[in-house]
Amino acid sequence: xxxxxxxxxxxxxxxxxxxxxxxxxxxxxxxxxxxxxxxxxxxxxxxxxxxxxxxxxxxxxxxxxxxxxxxxxxxxxxxxxxxxxxxxxxxxxxxxxxxxxxxxxxxxxxxxxxxxxxxxxxxxxxxxxxxxxxxxxxxxxxxxxxxxxxxxxxxxxxxxxxxxxxxxxxxxxxxxxxxxxxxxxxxxxxxxxxxxxxxxxxxxxxxxxxxxxxxxxxxxxxxxxxxxxxxxxxxxxxxxxxxxxxxxxxxxxxxxxxxxxxxxxxxxxxxxxxxxxxxxxxxxxxxxxxxxxxxxxxxxxxxxxxxxxxxxxxxxxxxxxxxxxxxxxxxxxxxxxxxxxxxxxxxxxxxxxxxxxxxxxxxxxxxxxxxxxxxxxxxxxxxxxxxxxxxxx
Numbered sequence: 001x002x003x004x005x006x007x008x009x010x011x012x013x014x015x016x017x018x019x020x021x022x023x024x025x026x027x028x029x030x031x032x033x034x035x036x037x038x039x040x041x042x043x044x045x046x047x048x049x050x051x052x053x054x055x056x057x058x059x060x061x062x063x064x065x066x067x068x069x070x071x072x073x074x075x076x077x078x079x080x081x082x083x084x085x086x087x088x089x090x091x092x093x094x095x096x097x098x099x100x101x102x103x104x105x106x107x108x109x110x111x112x113x114x115x116x117x118x119x120x121x122x123x124x125x126x127x128x129x130x131x132x133x134x135x136x137x138x139x140x141x142x143x144x145x146x147x148x149x150x151x152x153x154x155x156x157x158x159x160x161x162x163x164x165x166x167x168x169x170x171x172x173x174x175x176x177x178x179x180x181x182x183x184x185x186x187x188x189x190x191x192x193x194x195x196x197x198x199x200x201x202x203x204x205x206x207x208x209x210x211x212x213x214x215x216x217x218x219x220x221x222x223x224x225x226x227x228x229x230x231x232x233x234x235x236x237x238x239x240x241x242x243x244x245x246x247x248x249x250x251x252x253x254x255x256x257x258x259x260x261x262x263x264x265x266x267x268x269x270x271x272x273x274x275x276x277x278x279x280x281x282x283x284x285x286x287x288x289x290x291x292x293x294x295x296x297x298x299x300x301x302x303x304x305x306x307x308x309x310x311x312x313x314x315x316x317x318x319x320x321x322x323x324x325x326x327x328x329x330x331x332x333x334x335x336x337x338x339x340x341x342x343x344x345x346x347x348x349x350x351x352x353x354x355x356x357x358x359x360x361x362x363x364x365x366x367x368x369x370x371x372x373x374x375x376x377x378x379x380x381x382x383x384x385x386x387x388x389x390x391x392x393x
Contacts, residue, residue, distance in 0.1 A: 033060075199252075242258065
């Protein structure tokens, strides 16, 4: 315990705040991340004399690794925080200022998730300052394009074998410092209905594809899988996030397309959802002739269809308990255990048999919002949790 106290004393609160502000000032928007975040991380770990691996993905962005301790063999763990942020259009606060008001730091990425990255960086520095080296190895992985499905980031890392050999991962996505034991799955697909065009003055001669889609959406929201509940994840959610239809004025639309993003729980795998959706489409086509079918996503919307099952480890898994012990050592209180409502990198690791949890400052309810912020008290607690965990790795 004395060693933990010495370690935690090496964390500088002012530095945690400044590091967060420094990174929030970097406009690393998805697809246009640039190299500023990588350059910042490179300077940080170079000062700590911790080896790095930088993997350029295309012209002006790269995935980043830093490896403290061994970079092969057993006893290796990984912390993760993605570089990219959502666009800043429509924000009601300065997206890049990191302004602090009423105990909150505002700006794009404060919550999702540069506050979490700052916590990891300052935890590494505390370890070096305290002269504590991990028994195995602790890697930090900062990925690109997480906000657009992760194909260039964590899925790239999986394809390239960069997760092989690790014994656990901590994602620093915002959880209000809950220890979340996994994340929901996703059923993100697109549907189209067909109709028959006619002049609006003779609308009864046509078949309105938008009306058909409205019937489908209304019936979809009654599907049985949406009523199932899990103690950690609650019920599945459904969000029809985009709808398009109509060709021109004064005409009955002959086609309509709608995109749904439904987040799944362990009890509702995509196969079960697909079966219910297929049965619904067959019934509505037979009884109402709405000509609904599943179709590819609209160009430029999503990178593709997503049908991923929820992934989680048990609340009493040894890795969960390990993180909970570090939490209590750092803060002196028992952590809250929960489930993440969003899709995260944890899903990819758990699917491969590697335990993973999510724990970071800020609330996902503020991610992607017009006034995104992170509470300063959570920002300052996060590096203490991470450092205590690192000291036991």
